[in-house]
Amino acid sequence: MNEVFLDTETTGLSFRDGHKVVEIACIETKDLVTTGKVFHKLINPKRSVPEEAFKIHGFSQEFLSNKETFDQVADEFLNFIKDKKIIIHNASFDLGFLDGELGLIKKEQINKKLVVDSLEVARNKFPGTSNSLDALCKRFNIDLSRRKKHNALLDCELLREVYINLLDAKEPKFNLANSITEINIKKAKDYNKTVVKISEVEIKKHKDFLKLELKKNFY
Numbered sequence: 001m002n003e004v005f006l007d008t009e010t011t012g013l014s015f016r017d018g019h020k021v022v023e024i025a026c027i028e029t030k031d032l033v034t035t036g037k038v039f040h041k042l043i044n045p046k047r048s049v050p051e052e053a054f055k056i057h058g059f060s061q062e063f064l065s066n067k068e069t070f071d072q073v074a075d076e077f078l079n080f081i082k083d084k085k086i087i088i089h090n091a092s093f094d095l096g097f098l099d100g101e102l103g104l105i106k107k108e109q110i111n112k113k114l115v116v117d118s119l120e121v122a123r124n125k126f127p128g129t130s131n132s133l134d135a136l137c138k139r140f141n142i143d144l145s146r147r148k149k150h151n152a153l154l155d156c157e158l159l160r161e162v163y164i165n166l167l168d169a170k171e172p173k174f175n176l177a178n179s180i181t182e183i184n185i186k187k188a189k190d191y192n193k194t195v196v197k198i199s200e201v202e203i204k205k206h207k208d209f210l211k212l213e214l215k216k217n218f219y
Helices: 053-056 070-081 091-104 118-125 132-139 152-166 175-188 202-216
Strands: 003-011 020-028 034-043 085-088 115-117
Touching: 003 053, 003 152, 020 053, 020 070, 020 091, 020 152, 020 202, 034 070, 034 152, 070 091, 085 118, 085 152, 091 115, 091 152, 091 202, 115 118, 132 152
Parallel strands: 003 085, 085 115
Antiparallel strands: 003 020, 020 034
16 A cells, blocks of 8 residues: 655634635655655635734735635545555644545545554654654754745655654665576576687696696605
8 A cells, every 4th residue: 555645734723713725735655665646736725814824834815816726626636645545744633624625525535544643653652742743853853954934745755754764664775686686697607608628738738747746745
């Protein structure tokens, strides 16, 4: 089963208070290695963007006004995450918004059995400490220099690196075993492939040499 790292940006803290999604990003991986497949949409929330939210992600109402609405991207989004493990940091926040948006347009909600909350994983590993994405990046020496504003796509990339560290996993290495075996087989085939014929003169010289050496060593 492939994985999807998912993140959203919103106009506020609660869907129930009328806030909406303004950005969705998903990065697909296989065994935590990126496949190159990405889902990324900026979304017109059809409402104002409070100053507090703008300071966090930098998306203004004017900037988002000509973007697609959630209902226009929902099917593509659901197809992208279908039957994949979904890794989210603080999943209850993102799922609250996504399920709320999906519910409004009568679409299937996200299967919670496929969701892994990396915040819970971090809390179990580092209880009693800050386990925000920023804090975990600093703990694992992950470069945050690009993170001037909160950006869902960048946060997915950072989350993948954090998650690998949380699992104490290592980036898969190239399997060179087959290549090495092939090289050894080739060497074995090529070894002593050419048969050299020795002349009678050379054989006689060799025998004379051995007699002389044996005589020297004996005396």
